[in-house]
Amino acid sequence: MIGSIIKSTGSWYLIRNDKGEIFNSKLRGKFKISNHNLSNPIATGDEVEFDEDKNNLGNYIINKILPRNNYLIRKSIKKKNNGHIIASNINQAIIISSLKNPFTKSGFIDRFLISCFAYRIPALVIYNKKDILNKKEKNRLNQEIDYYKKIGFNSLSISAKFDKKIKKLKSILKNKTSLFIGNSGVGKSTLINRLSYNANQKTSEISKKSNKGKHRTTFSQIFDIDKKTKIIDTPGIKTFELFDIExxxxxxxxxxxxxxxxxxxxxxxxxxxxxxxxxxxxxxxxxxxxxxxxxxxxxxxx
Ligand SMILES: Nc1nc2c(ncn2[C@@H]2O[C@H](COP(=O)(O)OP(=O)(O)OP(=O)(O)O)[C@@H](O)[C@H]2O)c(=O)[nH]1
Ligand SMILES: [Mg+2]
Ligand SMILES: [Zn+2]
Structure with a gap:
């Protein structure tokens, strides 16, 4: 059977076939060894071939990954020589950022943009939590947005919590598979809950002590907005170290x-x-x- 990975935990995976049926699956043991420079041989978005486990009916085993159209990869945090695939087969990658609670470092944004460029994935910079900025901060933000737009990366600011409509963002996402990445606490899951009828992602308040997120989302997962529009939610990351770029x-x-x-x-x-x-x-x-x-x-x- 063939399907695509809609949730990946690193030890088990959810596969969905084109009828919408969901299968709980694991990797065949030898699989891991053949992909030795990756910390995760399979990522959310991968198309795979799988079969029912004859020794354990109701469970499924992934035999093969079909060729990827593309993927976004960063250096693994645990093993510095390894790459970690964030997601594959995507139409665009969006870094959700915020200037406050938490503050997204510009080095994170720019490393992300380089990787997307190198791996030929259209990239966008979206600033959330516009509502908590004062006038001066909003002006500064608008200058950032204008610069990123000028150099070819679409960019805009939103408030996942307070914008009545997020029309512009919706039109950017329409009929595409988009990857959301960003620091913990920037509001990736809050946004996805607003956009998707089947998402019920847990969200968590920012730590008052550090003004940072609490790593609420722990697995990457695909959510449907409509039949052709999908978003991949991912766990918050601190930064984005380049992998396999000279x-x-x-x-x-x-x-x-x-x-x-x-x-x-x-x-x-x-x-x-x-x-x-x-x-x-x-x-x-x-x-x-x-x-x-x-x-x-x-x-x-x-
Ligand atoms: N003021 C304000 N708060 C927001 C906005 N969007 C999200 N939040 C809040 O920010 C906190 C973190 O939101 P999450 O959606 O959990 O953030 P996340 O990016 O998914 O975080 P991780 O899963 O840890 O990576 C929650 O308390 C949200 O209610 C916004 O536009 N404005
Ligand atoms: Mg989240
Ligand atoms: Zn020079």
Missing amino acids: KNQIKNYFPEFIKINDKCKFNNCLHINEPSCEIKKEIDKSIWRRRYNNYLSIIRDF
Whole structure:
């Protein structure tokens, strides 16, 4: 039988076939070994071949993953040489961020955008919790949004809790499979509960002490908004470390660098300390200093 993974816990998986039937399944043992550089051989969104376990009727065993159209991957937290697939077969990935309670670091957003670019997944930046911002913070946020839009990433601000309609977001999601990722507590599950008729995700208040989320969602799972519109909810993560991306390629994943990259004196210029670097001349002009600083910090991770 063939179906797709709608929930993955790392030890067992829910598969749904195209009739909408759900199967509880596990991986065949040898499967894990053949995918040795991944901390999770199977991810939410994967299409798989599976059979009933003859020794344990009512339980199912995954035999094979069908080729993935795409996937988003980050460095595993536990094993630094491994990658962790966040989800596969998606149309777009959305980082849900917030400026307050919790504060999403710009380095997280930019690392996410690089990975999406490198793995050819359209990426969006959505800022939630607009309702708790004062005027000054809203102005700052609008500038961020404008910059991300200018360099080709759709971006907007919303309030999952107080917006009467989230029309714009709904039209962005329409007829697509979208991945939601972000820090714990930014409101991913709250949003999904508002958007999906079958989602009843538990949400949790922000810790008053740290202004951070409490890691309420523990497994990634697909929810239907309608027949063709799906969202994948994922557990909150602190940051997004790049996996399998080369240091000297990073500059090509900053859209605002692309036209300038070749104008530097040295064609292998990394835009750090090299003389006659055109990228550095553009800082505070066409290049936002914060993006350049994040670029440097990513380069220094290597
Ligand atoms: N003020 C305000 N609070 C919000 C908004 N959206 C969500 N919240 C609150 O933020 C808290 C965290 O929301 P969740 O939906 O659990 O966050 P999450 O991103 O799913 O967090 P994890 O599952 O831990 O990754 C809850 O108390 C929500 O009610 C919003 O737009 N405005
Ligand atoms: Mg959640
Ligand atoms: Zn340069």
